[in-house]
Amino acid sequence: MAKAVKKKKQNSFFKFIKWFWILIGFGILSGILFFLAASWEWFGELPTFETLENPQTNLATEVISADGKTLGKYYLDDNRTDVPYEELPQNLVDALVASEDIRFYDHSGIDARGTLRAFAYLGKRGGASTITQQLARQLFVGVRSRNKFETIKQKAKEWVIATQLERNYTKEEIIAMYLNIYDFGNNADGIKSASKIYFGKEPKDLKIEESAMLVGMLQNSSYFNPLRREEQTKNKRNIVLGQLARYDYISEKQRDSLQALKMDINFNPENHREGLATYFRMYLQGFMNDWIKENPKPALEGERDTWNIYLDGLKIYTTIDSRMQKNAEDAVIAHMSNLQAEFFNQNKPERNKTAPFLDLDKNQIDNIMKRAMKTSARWRSMKRMGKSEKEITDSFNEKTEMTVFDWNSDTKEKDTIMTPLDSIRYYKTFLRAAMMSMEPQTGHVKAWVGGLNYKHFQYDNVIQGARQAGSTFKPFVYAAAIDQLRLSPCSTLPDTQYCIEAEKHGNPEAWCPKNSDGKYSGRDMTLKYALANSVNTVTAQLIDKVGPKSVVSIVKNVGLTREIPEVPSIALGTPDFNVYEMVGAYGTFANQGVYVKPVMVTRIEDKNGTVLYEYVPETKDVLSKEVAYTMVDLMRGVVQSGSGGRLRHSYNKNATVYKEVITGYPYELTNPIAGKTGTTQNQSDGWFMGMVPNLVTGVWVGGEDRATHFKSITYGQGASMALPIWGLYMKANYANEELGVSDGNFEKPTKMGIELDCSKLNQEEDKPEDDLDDLDF
Missing domain, CATH: 1.10.3810.10 (Biosynthetic peptidoglycan transglycosylase-like)
Structure with missing residues (x-):
């Protein structure tokens, strides 16, 4: 009996061991089969070997500055x-x-x-x-x-x-x-x-x-x-x-x-409307779209054959220097916030009932508003929805909640309620600004500021906007005269009323330009003095001597390629140009007469580092070294004793209002600077083009509409509107020695046949008084 019980226990034990190992074996076998089933894709498709070798993820395209910083990215969902x-x-x-x-x-x-x-x-x-x-x-x-x-x-x-x-x-x-x-x-x-x-x-x-x-x-x-x-x-x-x-x-x-x-x-x-160089990044997006059209992607089988800047992880190496870009943006904001405060002050309802417009009647203002309404994104969107013109127009008069730009807010925004039509007029009260800075020897663009705030002002005034150049066009007239007539900065012409008769040089009627103050001194003045003080009568005589065609020929060669009428009045800057074109053109003077087309992109790589694009400089010999240096010398006179003199001198201590408007003044820049201010009719546009040996910078300030401007020349001139931005920018650049912005002399040709020192010719002139001391506040 005992043996039977013992044998039964042994059988039970062996049965337990047997089932234990069966279960273990079954578990292991099940695990193996489970993994095999997964590997056989019974549980769903697995990635192929090729996919494992090159897993596809959406990669943002990176925009990289010249100093190795990420300026921004282009992406859809995956940054x-x-x-x-x-x-x-x-x-x-x-x-x-x-x-x-x-x-x-x-x-x-x-x-x-x-x-x-x-x-x-x-x-x-x-x-x-x-x-x-x-x-x-x-x-x-x-x-x-x-x-x-x-x-x-x-x-x-x-x-x-x-x-x-x-x-x-x-x-x-x-x-x-x-x-x-x-x-x-x-x-x-x-x-x-x-x-x-x-x-x-x-x-x-x-x-x-x-x-x-x-x-x-x-x-x-x-x-x-x-x-x-x-x-x-x-x-x-x-x-x-x-x-x-x-x-x-x-x-x-x-x-x-x-x-x-x-x-x-x-x-x-990180988004497309915020961060550093927003306007430049939006320009670059268009550049890349054009590049993609001309450069198909060497795609693998089953892949798309076009590049996608939002998905393909390209690297775009640009010429922008992030430090100079920040200096430029800071300078624009610092000056424009204060200049705008004065503009608001002058356009209070009790001072200007048609604000922000001047010199317009009600019908003219209504036409401006209607054009703005029909070119707005709201109008286009509702038109695509099939809305009638009446329905769309009515919607512009319905009050709605919106976030608008505001200088007084830390975030530069405020929430408000107004009609879309009122918001259009509200935005027209803001002065706009544009600035571009370029290395003339290479054409490398170092800073690009297209406006005040990309989120609220998406029009890029560097390259989209074109406005009258005013007196910043005059150096090209002087260059043609010096090149063809071998004049020198010491050559003299009389400041008297000068008329170019009808039909001469294709002129439809007699042209008798006045000086900005409507006065004529009656005395002979050197070209250097005349350019420094933007004397219109002297410029008219020069274009009459060389002919408009010669001037147009020069400006076409320095990148001002848009249609320019060959008439004498262009001498005073009546044609429209943008900041991009003007900076490239002025670079010719700083680069010893060689025009270098501005460049923004030096290289494009794919995600693996393969180079897809490298730029090739586009250059053209336009002026001799002698003529180019003579023009630099002439424009140094603008800063030494002309309208650009405020870059040198201290401000009038009694002019406290002016000090508040032009922040950061005085600049007290003592290094060699060549430049030219520009102011157009009715003070609609203010320009300043400034040069040091290795940096050319152009600044424009004005309203969205030409009828939006200051009443007087005190604030409406280029020296008040645009020059301060240049001064603030350059002062910040010089504070950072790593940037290597030159504070030395412009390179002088070894052979100069043109006399620049007027004292050797026994010619003396009274320097004009500093216009800062005479401003009427």
Whole structure:
């Protein structure tokens, strides 16, 4: 009996062992079959070998400045720019490994120990996803399903893809790919965008605590968002710092001091309407669209054959210097905010009932408003919707909530309620500005400011707008006369009324220009004095001597290629040009008579660094070195004793109003400067073109409509409207010696047949009084 019982127990034990191993074997076999099923794509399609070799992610195109800074990006949904592993700081890599996958360097995609722990404790002591599995999910699997069966299938695919990724990539490449693909929120796709948006720096410059915060966001960037949940994000950051100490990446003392630090967020949103060089970036977008049309993409089978700046991760290397660009933008804002205050003051309802317009009747104003209404985005949008003209017009008179530009707000915006028609008139009260700065020897454009605020003023006055050049056109008349007649700055002409008879030079009627003050001195004056003081009668005599055709020929060769009538009146700057053209043209004088076409893009690369485009300079010999230097010498007179003299001298201490309007004045620039101011009829446009040996900068200021202008020359001249921006900009440039802006002399040709020193010819002239002291406030 006892033997039978013992034998029965032995049979039961062996049966238990047998079934135990059967179950174990079945489990192993099931696991193998489970993975095989996943690899056989029973649970869904897996990426091909080619896809694993080149995983497709949407990459933003990056705009890079001449000094290596990211000016901005072009993207649709993904603001992502890849960073190679070598540019990741070690503290970021350590934080990632310590927090997410401490055995990362020991496994082949799946952490067996972590997986068993997750099964044993049902995930209560941490999950089992490795960094490689998380990358697999981000690249190929997608958002985890809430359906348990679907979740299991997704997990199987993650495991299979993770092992494939480990066979195709190094550990370093996997870390870089994971950090580059993760969405950190707030348009921060990938570690480069996250570093820039949350801390205003490149990834390589991240501090330990900053890296810890970004790694903490990897768990859930929507929840651990420093802008919305600062305390929770800080706590998560401190957990990551604790992990770094636990695995001896940092000491406990370091951990304690770092955990005590406050969150130091430097939020820099990246979008198309904000940031540095917004107007330039919008111009560049058009440049790239044109380039794409002419340069098909060498696409693989099944891929599109055109480049896409929003998806293909191109790198555009530009000539813009981010430091000079910021100086330019700061100068425009500093001056225009104060100039606008005076403009508002002069256009109060009790002072100007037709504000912001002058010299117009009601019908003329109504016509301006109707044109503006019909060219607005609102009108075009409603027209596309099939609305009638009456319905659209009526909508412009319905009050609505809107956000408008406001100089007095820190954000330069305010919320208000007004009709769309009133908003059009409101925006017409603002003076506009444009500025471009270029290196004349290379044509490299260093700064480009198309307006006050791209979000609210999207018209780019650097290249879209063309306005009368005024007296800034006169140097081309003088250049033609000096080149053809061999005149010198010391040559004299009388300041008397001068008429060019009808039909001469194609003139339809007699032309008798007046000086700006309507007076004539009656005395002989040198060309240098006449240009410095914009004496119209002398300029008229010069164009009569050489003929308009000669002047037009020169300006065409220096990039002013639009239609210019060959009539004498062009001598006073009646043709329209934009800032881009004028800066390129003036560069010819600074570059010893050689015109170099302005260039903004030096190189374009694809995401792998393959060069797709490199610029070739476009140059043209226009003037001799002798004539070009003579023109520089003439324009130095503008700054030494003419309308540009305020760059040199101190302000009138009694003129407190003027000081408040022209911020940063005096500039007290003592280095050699050549320049020319320009003011058009009724003070509608103010210009200043300024040059030092290696930098030519043009500034324009005016209203959207020519009828929007100052009443008097006091504020309406180029020396008051535009010159101060140039002065502020250059003063900031000289404060940064790294920029290398020249403060030396212009290069003089070794042979000069033109006499520049009028004292050798025993000619003396009374210098004009500084116009600052005579301003009527």
